[in-house]
Amino acid sequence: MASLPKRIIKETERLISDPVPGITAEPHEDNLRYFNVTVEGPAGSPYENGIFQLELYLPDDYPMEAPKVRFLTKIYHPNIDRLGRICLDVLKTNWSPALQIRTVLLSVQALLASPNPNDPLANDVAEEWIQNEAGAKATAREWTQKYAKKVEN
Amino acid sequence: MGNVPTKAEQNDPSWRNNNPNSNEAKRTRNRRAVSLVSGAFRGNNGSSQSNVGSHRRRTTKEREQDKEERAKQLVVKYNENVDGGFLAPFGVYGFDKLDYDAKIVKTLIKERKLAPFYTPLQDFDESWTKEEIIKIVDGLPLHSSYEENLEEFDDVPVGNINRRNFDDLIDRTLSKKDQRRQRSQIFRARLYKKRILWQEKEDELFLEKKLASRNPANEPDKFLPSDDLKYDLYKHGSECPICFLYLPGPMNYSVCCQQPICTECFVQIRRAEAHFPHEEIDPTTHAPREEEKDPNLLTSEPASCPYCAIPDFSISYIPPTSRRTGFGGIPSGMFTIKLEPEADTPEEMTPRSRSKSLEGASIITSDTIRPDWELKLNKERARLVRRSTNATAIHISNRLVNSAHMTRRESTQDNHSSNSSRHTPEPTADEIENVMMEEAIRLSLEDSPGDKRQKKRSQTMV
Ligand SMILES: [Zn+2]
Numbered sequence: 001m002a003s004l005p006k007r008i009i010k011e012t013e014r015l016i017s018d019p020v021p022g023i024t025a026e027p028h029e030d031n032l033r034y035f036n037v038t039v040e041g042p043a044g045s046p047y048e049n050g051i052f053q054l055e056l057y058l059p060d061d062y063p064m065e066a067p068k069v070r071f072l073t074k075i076y077h078p079n080i081d082r083l084g085r086i087c088l089d090v091l092k093t094n095w096s097p098a099l100q101i102r103t104v105l106l107s108v109q110a111l112l113a114s115p116n117p118n119d120p121l122a123n124d125v126a127e128e129w130i131q132n133e134a135g136a137k138a139t140a141r142e143w144t145q146k147y148a149k150k151v152e153n
Numbered sequence: 154m155g156n157v158p159t160k161a162e163q164n165d166p167s168w169r170n171n172n173p174n175s176n177e178a179k180r181t182r183n184r185r186a187v188s189l190v191s192g193a194f195r196g197n198n199g200s201s202q203s204n205v206g207s208h209r210r211r212t213t214k215e216r217e218q219d220k221e222e223r224a225k226q227l228v229v230k231y232n233e234n235v236d237g238g239f240l241a242p243f244g245v246y247g248f249d250k251l252d253y254d255a256k257i258v259k260t261l262i263k264e265r266k267l268a269p270f271y272t273p274l275q276d277f278d279e280s281w282t283k284e285e286i287i288k289i290v291d292g293l294p295l296h297s298s299y300e301e302n303l304e305e306f307d308d309v310p311v312g313n314i315n316r317r318n319f320d321d322l323i324d325r326t327l328s329k330k331d332q333r334r335q336r337s338q339i340f341r342a343r344l345y346k347k348r349i350l351w352q353e354k355e356d357e358l359f360l361e362k363k364l365a366s367r368n369p370a371n372e373p374d375k376f377l378p379s380d381d382l383k384y385d386l387y388k389h390g391s392e393c394p395i396c397f398l399y400l401p402g403p404m405n406y407s408v409c410c411q412q413p414i415c416t417e418c419f420v421q422i423r424r425a426e427a428h429f430p431h432e433e434i435d436p437t438t439h440a441p442r443e444e445e446k447d448p449n450l451l452t453s454e455p456a457s458c459p460y461c462a463i464p465d466f467s468i469s470y471i472p473p474t475s476r477r478t479g480f481g482g483i484p485s486g487m488f489t490i491k492l493e494p495e496a497d498t499p500e501e502m503t504p505r506s507r508s509k510s511l512e513g514a515s516i517i518t519s520d521t522i523r524p525d526w527e528l529k530l531n532k533e534r535a536r537l538v539r540r541s542t543n544a545t546a547i548h549i550s551n552r553l554v555n556s557a558h559m560t561r562r563e564s565t566q567d568n569h570s571s572n573s574s575r576h577t578p579e580p581t582a583d584e585i586e587n588v589m590m591e592e593a594i595r596l597s598l599e600d601s602p603g604d605k606r607q608k609k610r611s612q613t614m615v
């Protein structure tokens with residue numbers, strides 16, 4: 001138990017050697033269970049052209065327990081609350097140990113492409129999304145421009 | 154269990170005949186509210202508590218001893234093996250997560266209905282020669298290395314762990330509740346240390362036996378694997394898709410989608426914690442609070458397949474044809490590889506041939522190896538029933554106090570009845586019973602099959 005489980009080592013190696021398009025995940029040097037993640041907003045969504053920073057943590061019981069994932073970049077989305085917490089089935093009841101960091105991040109990207117206001121985490125956003133979808137999407141685009149703009153480094 | 158009314162109390166109808174204004178009636182009022190309401194729950198799901206009620210309450214020490222016995226069952230013994238694997242796990246996952254019934258699992262392994270626990274390799278290189286493989290396998294311990302000192306037990310005294318009694322470690326100046334908490338913490342810390350010691354002892358014995366077997370003057374140890382067995386095991390292994398470790402085959406396979414899973418990962422698959430059904434909530438209304446929910450709605454679904462998410466995950470296992478050693482077979486030390494033309498193509502099966510030979514194989518689920526799952530769910534329900542009936546009793550008594558307050562105000566305005574004992578400010582028995590019935594009916598209505606929440610549950614479970 002003292003050392004990092006083989007599974008985490010192998011997943012990390014594979015994430016680096018065979019990265020997912022539009023997603024990066026790099027472990028912290030001092031804590032190999034903690035990852036800095038970026039996800040590009042999917043084309044055609046209000047999050048297009050945005051780069052979102054997330055943090056991902058693999059709990060002690062991973063992979064029997066889901067990774068903990070949170071948005072660090074502010075985002076206007078019915079399934080993501082003010083604290084960046086995400087309402088996503090695979091992170092909760094539908095987690096399976098056969099899923100991986102890779103698949104979880106792909107699901108997060110898919111959630112940006114198709115929000116689900118009927119299973120909300122941010123009630124105010126969900127309400128707006130149901131009552132005035134065009135307005136909500138405009139706000140989401142605005143926030144993407146404001147908080148998730150690509151920065152040249 | 155402390156507050157659950159006994160069967161006698163629930164069924165005793167005598168209080169109805171008591172004088173409602175007697176002191177006895179007043180004193181038992183609270184308890185009646187509790188038993189009446191929990192009776193309403195029982196009426197809806199009579200089976201939910203029968204198991205719990207019939208269980209004799211064991212003492213703390215008996216429970217501790219059971220836990221220790223269970224933990225001992227999870228130590229790998231080099232001389233208890235089946236087809237080159239063992240009856241207890243290597244230790245890929247933590248101690249706390251080994252909650253299966255060890256006796257059942259051991260029996261299933263011996264009967265070759267479940268793959269044995271193999272010692273995993275971190276990696277495997279196809280180019281390794283037979284000699285290299287044997288050398289690597291010879292260096293493998295029985296157990297993974299555990300952290301000697303866990304942070305959570307840093308300040309916990311463990312005393313002399315060879316002594317069974319540790320009462321002297323408990324701080325008697327603490328409250329009873331804190332003493333219990335301290336005792337359970339000390340017990341867990343001691344058990345953790347003991348498990349590491351038990352494992353180390355077996356690993357040392359294993360090493361000694363291996364060293365002794367190198368001396369040709371010694372009688373060979375029939376429990377130690379022959380070089381052919383080591384090679385046969387690891388040459389034809391594969392990576393488990395869940396732990397990513399390299400293990401000898403054949404593995405267990407999911408019945409639904411024919412995906413492999415090692416036994417150490419399989420015993421980690423369990424029902425999710427008991428929970429209330431997840432509801433898609435209208436964002437414009439308030440979600441009910443956890444304590445307002447009916448404990449009988451608490452559910453726990455069987456585990457789903459980790460690969461294809463089909464409910465009721467089950468596996469089956471076809472034992473190797475090339476080797477049958479240990480329990481029910483030849484001694485591990487006597488195994489030799491029979492040289493056949495296809496010696497290098499092991500029992501690789503296509504999904505079709507596998508599902509054909511699976512006909513008749515036993516099917517194992519995570520409930521098979523945890524027969525106590527239902528008892529645990531019922532205990533959790535009973536705990537919630539207690540909590541919510543306590544809340545209801547408080548709620549009712551608040552209403553009684555309020556109505557009593559109202560009565561008193563009215564009676565002071567009306568000066569006639571000031572010294573009449575008949576006009577007590579307290580509500581009459583009828584009033585109490587009405588309030589309690591109201592509450593009981595409200596609660597039981599929430600549980601009726603036509604209830605909206607019930608419908609939602611069946612939807613989400615599809
Ligand atoms: Zn595994």
Ligand SMILES: [Zn+2]
Binds near residue numbers: 408463
């Ligand atoms: Zn499946």
